[in-house]
Every structure is written in structure tokens, then in C-alpha cells.
Amino acid sequence: MRRSSEPISGMLRRRRIAGRAQLAAAADSYQPRRQPSGPLVCPQCGVVYAQGRWHWGSPPEGAAADLSPACQRIRDQLPAGIVTLHGPLPQPRRDELMALAHHHEAAEKQEHPLNRIMRTEESADVLQIMTTDIHLPRRIGEAVRQAFHGELDMDFDEDAYFARVDWRPPKG
Numbered sequence: 001m002r003r004s005s006e007p008i009s010g011m012l013r014r015r016r017i018a019g020r021a022q023l024a025a026a027a028d029s030y031q032p033r034r035q036p037s038g039p040l041v042c043p044q045c046g047v048v049y050a051q052g053r054w055h056w057g058s059p060p061e062g063a064a065a066d067l068s069p070a071c072q073r074i075r076d077q078l079p080a081g082i083v084t085l086h087g088p089l090p091q092p093r094r095d096e097l098m099a100l101a102h103h104h105e106a107a108e109k110q111e112h113p114l115n116r117i118m119r120t121e122e123s124a125d126v127l128q129i130m131t132t133d134i135h136l137p138r139r140i141g142e143a144v145r146q147a148f149h150g151e152l153d154m155d156f157d158e159d160a161y162f163a164r165v166d167w168r169p170p171k172g
Contacts, residue, residue, distance in 0.1 A: 028080065028133075028161040030069035042068035047113045054113050070114040070132040079118055079130035081137035081163040085144065089127055100147060101129050101140045108136055134163035141165035 040049040041059035047068045048059045054068060073080065085097055101117060108115045118130040131137050138154060144167050145152040153166045 028069065030072050030080075030161075032069075036064075036066075039063040040066045040068075042066065042071055044068070044071040045113075056110075056113055068114060070116050073132045074116075074118050077118075079132065080161050081131040081134050081165070083129040083131070083137045083140050083144075083165045083167070085127040085129075085167050086125060087150075087169040088125055094122070094127055097127060097144060097148075100143055104139050104143050105131075105136060108139060134161060137163045137165040141167055 035052060036049060039060045039062070041047070041063045043065045044067060046056075047054050047070075048057050048063065049066075049068070050060055050063070067075065083101070089097070098120065105115070105117045112133070112135075115133040115136045116131065117136070118132055120130070121128045129137070129140060131140075134156065141152050141154060144150070148167075148169065150167055150169045155164045157163070
């Protein structure tokens with residue numbers, strides 16, 4: 001049953017998990033509202049859409065060419081997640097942090113090919129990693145906290161498909 005304070009659009013719907021009512025996750029605006037009528041292959045990255053999901057592999061015969069949602073986000077430069085690493089980061093530490101981020105991206109991308117690092121931006125005291133989904137930032141942030149300790153804050157926008165993860169090194 002829909003409550004009057006819930007949006008009619010259906011982006012947030014009530015569902016039951018383990019006997020409790022919970023709000024469903026916000027929908028990604030880059031995911032198609034309807035399932036494509038046939039198989040697709042992304043001409044940019046080569047990921048294939050078939051049997052209801054995106055995966056790596058050979059495209060089926062007759063697959064149409066269309067950009068994947070991840071490639072569309074990259075083209076539009078609109079990240080779904082941002083990891084911000086704060087503090088003085090000497091170059092060796094930056095290299096370690098980026099290697100850790102790319103390691104987790106590679107592990108995630110094997111099973112979920114739309115979960116990618118889009119780009120990074122660096123300044124003197126900040127390293128930002130932009131991603132195409134909301135799950136990879138959490139995974140990267142938790143890995144950084146486990147490896148380098150410090151303080152980790154995670155914010156997930158309930159009205160949009162967006163995650164922000166901030167890490168600060170330990171004090172002292």
C-alpha cells in the first residue's frame with residue numbers, strides 16, 4: 001500500500017525483506033525503463049546485454065549496437081559515486097591508494113561490468129575517484145579504511161542514484 005508521502009513515480013516502493021517493510025533502492029536513470037527487445041553490444045567497451053543482464057563475452061548473432069549505461073555515464077561525465085580521499089597524500093601513498101582502487105574495480109567489474117572507475121581528479125590534499133555506480137565507492141572506501149585506517153563517512157542520496165564516500169587519514 002502506498003502512503004501519501006511516497007512518490008507516485010515508483011522509484012521508491014515498499015517491499016518486504018526478512019519480514020520488515022523497506023524502501024526499494026532509487027532507480028538509476030541510465031538504466032532503461034524497459035528491457036531491450038533483443039541482445040545488445042556496446043561499441044565502446046564490448047560489454048554484451050543478453051538474457052536480462054550485462055556481461056562480458058561474445059555478442060550473440062544479430063546483436064544491435066548501443067552504448068552501455070556505464071559508457072553513457074562516462075560520455076556524459078555524470079558519476080553515480082564519488083570517493084574522496086583527504087589529507088596530505090605523498091606520491092607513493094597516492095600510488096598505493098590508486099592501485100587499491102583499481103584492484104577493487106577489477107574484482108567488481110568481472111561480475112558487474114557496469115561498475116567502473118570513470119576518472120580521477122587530484123589536488124594537493126585531495127584525491128577523488130568517480131565511479132559509474134553506487135556500490136564501488138563503498139567497496140573502495142572500506143578497503144582504504146581497512147588498509148590505512150582513518151575515518152570513513154558514507155552518504156547515499158535516497159532520492160537519487162548517488163553515493164559519496166569520504167576518507168580521512170588517522171589523526172596524529
